[in-house]
Amino acid sequence: MKVVKGLWYSKDHEWVRLDGNKAYIGITDHAQLSLGDVVFVELPEMGTVLQADDVLGVVESVKAASDVYTPISGTVVEVNEELSAHPEKLNEDPYESWIAVLEPDDPSKIEELMDDAEYEKFCAEEA
Amino acid sequence: MKRTPLYEKHRELGGKMIAFGGWELPVQYTGILEEHRQVRTAAGLFDVSHMGEILVRGKDSERFLQKMLTNNISGVKDHRVVYSPMCYPDGGVVDDLLVYKYSDREYFVVVNAGNTDKSFDWLRQNLEGETTIENVSSNYAQLALQGPKSGQILQKCTDFPIEEIQFFHFIPDTEICGKKAIVSKTGYTGEEGFEIYMKVEDATVVWDGLMLAGREEGLVPAGLGARDTLRFEAALPLYGQEISEDISPLEAGLEKFVKLGKEDFIGKDALLQQQNQGVKRKLTGFEMLDRGVPRSHYEVHANGKKIGFVTSGSFSPSLNKNLGLALLDVDYQKEGTTIDIIIRNKVLKAKTVKIPFYTKKYKA
Numbered sequence: 001m002k003v004v005k006g007l008w009y010s011k012d013h014e015w016v017r018l019d020g021n022k023a024y025i026g027i028t029d030h031a032q033l034s035l036g037d038v039v040f041v042e043l044p045e046m047g048t049v050l051q052a053d054d055v056l057g058v059v060e061s062v063k064a065a066s067d068v069y070t071p072i073s074g075t076v077v078e079v080n081e082e083l084s085a086h087p088e089k090l091n092e093d094p095y096e097s098w099i100a101v102l103e104p105d106d107p108s109k110i111e112e113l114m115d116d117a118e119y120e121k122f123c124a125e126e127a
Numbered sequence: 128m129k130r131t132p133l134y135e136k137h138r139e140l141g142g143k144m145i146a147f148g149g150w151e152l153p154v155q156y157t158g159i160l161e162e163h164r165q166v167r168t169a170a171g172l173f174d175v176s177h178m179g180e181i182l183v184r185g186k187d188s189e190r191f192l193q194k195m196l197t198n199n200i201s202g203v204k205d206h207r208v209v210y211s212p213m214c215y216p217d218g219g220v221v222d223d224l225l226v227y228k229y230s231d232r233e234y235f236v237v238v239n240a241g242n243t244d245k246s247f248d249w250l251r252q253n254l255e256g257e258t259t260i261e262n263v264s265s266n267y268a269q270l271a272l273q274g275p276k277s278g279q280i281l282q283k284c285t286d287f288p289i290e291e292i293q294f295f296h297f298i299p300d301t302e303i304c305g306k307k308a309i310v311s312k313t314g315y316t317g318e319e320g321f322e323i324y325m326k327v328e329d330a331t332v333v334w335d336g337l338m339l340a341g342r343e344e345g346l347v348p349a350g351l352g353a354r355d356t357l358r359f360e361a362a363l364p365l366y367g368q369e370i371s372e373d374i375s376p377l378e379a380g381l382e383k384f385v386k387l388g389k390e391d392f393i394g395k396d397a398l399l400q401q402q403n404q405g406v407k408r409k410l411t412g413f414e415m416l417d418r419g420v421p422r423s424h425y426e427v428h429a430n431g432k433k434i435g436f437v438t439s440g441s442f443s444p445s446l447n448k449n450l451g452l453a454l455l456d457v458d459y460q461k462e463g464t465t466i467d468i469i470i471r472n473k474v475l476k477a478k479t480v481k482i483p484f485y486t487k488k489y490k491a
């Protein structure tokens with residue numbers, strides 16, 4: 001299982017990358033491994049205002065549909081349309097395949113999430 | 128939770144284990160899509176040891192099974208396999224099963240894992256004449272070798288001329304990888320293939336022997352996930368989804384396996400009535416027009432009113448589309464009818480299509 005430095009992680013296995021006033025959100029390698037082959041991604045609507053832990057989108061594997069939650073509060077300012085045509089990107093390269101970009105209400109809140117070392121430990125304990 | 132004799136093997140192969148019908152089995156090894164495609168183009172090996180086996184013996188066996196099953200087994204030749212639903216008096220389905228005929232006094236009946244005890248009890252309660260039944264499930268392991276290369280692979284493991292086994296026939300006593308086995312040309316994938324029954328203690332030898340024999344042909348271990356997508360594309364019913372205690376075989380489109388012309392059998396009156404009055408709902412295939420994956424139990428609407436529900440739905444790896452099977456009000460089953468599938472409170476368009484979605488193109 002791969003974990004990337006410099007990203008922030010949630011207990012629901014989402015990652016967040018902060019770039020200026022943009023928070024890129026995706027699912028972790030651990031998440032894509034446990035989902036299996038992803039065949040469908042439902043993206044949020046642009047402009048949606050979300051609170052932390054709200055449903056950001058839905059990822060469907062061959063077997064089942066799983067909600068993806070936003071680890072932070074904010075407004076959806078970009079969605080990764082490429083995933084509509086190529087949902088398998090979430091399996092192939094989970095840390096480059098962001099699902100949506102949020103403009104965070106409070107960027108400093110991101111530091112309340114786990115860093116890579118904490119997330120690695122979290123996954124080890126969960127297993 | 129029960130484990131098959133191949134449990135350790137699945138773990139070694141990286142199988143992701145899940146619970147199914149009271150058994151711990153691999154849902155996938157490398158990935159459902161890859162395993163699915165490999166079965167369609169080469170071959171896959173499935174551990175289906177969870178399936179139940181019941182022996183029916185005695186001079187009244189045929190008469191007894193004729194009473195229990197909707198299909199006709201009278202006049203069937205020895206060493207043939209017959210598929211049949213088994214119904215309650217109201218036409219609901221107890222189970223769907225395969226009947227292997229040794230003779231008119233001995234049958235080997237294969238039932239669904241989750242239904243083994245229920246089916247055995249139902250048979251026992253209705254036993255009559257000089258007939259005995261025995262649940263022999265724990266004596267047998269079962270492997271399914273499926274795919275266009277399956278015959279070629281199996282031939283390397285036996286002296287028996289494999290090409291002589293016809294569809295839905297079986298060889299009662301042969302050797303596979305040096306172990307005694309029953310081999311039938313049957314399967315649950317819509318692909319050419321074989322099902323092999325052997326003693327529990329012989330399962331690992333046969334599994335290893337087949338995997339080794341199939342190396343050149345691209346044989347892969349395949350899990351329950353691929354088994355489900357493969358059977359779904361071929362529109363083969365899954366008990367609990369397309370058929371159940373609440374869905375009759377006529378509603379599920381299995382009329383071919385319901386012989387209303389034969390003498391009395393359990394469920395005949397109810398099914399005859401359904402046939403005469405016409406069923407109100409019928410299993411129908413559909414293809415999503417809007418983006419979305421249909422799943423079991425999602426509602427199906429037309430003009431804002433509920434007209435049925437999805438029994439099975441999935442992304443179809445062979446056809447690269449999102450497809451579903453639904454039990455629909457008969458007014459909507461005509462091919463090309465536009466229907467709405469309710470997915471997470473959204474109304475998404477689909478259209479009805481012919482089933483099976485996938486049909487094997489056999490060599491001429």
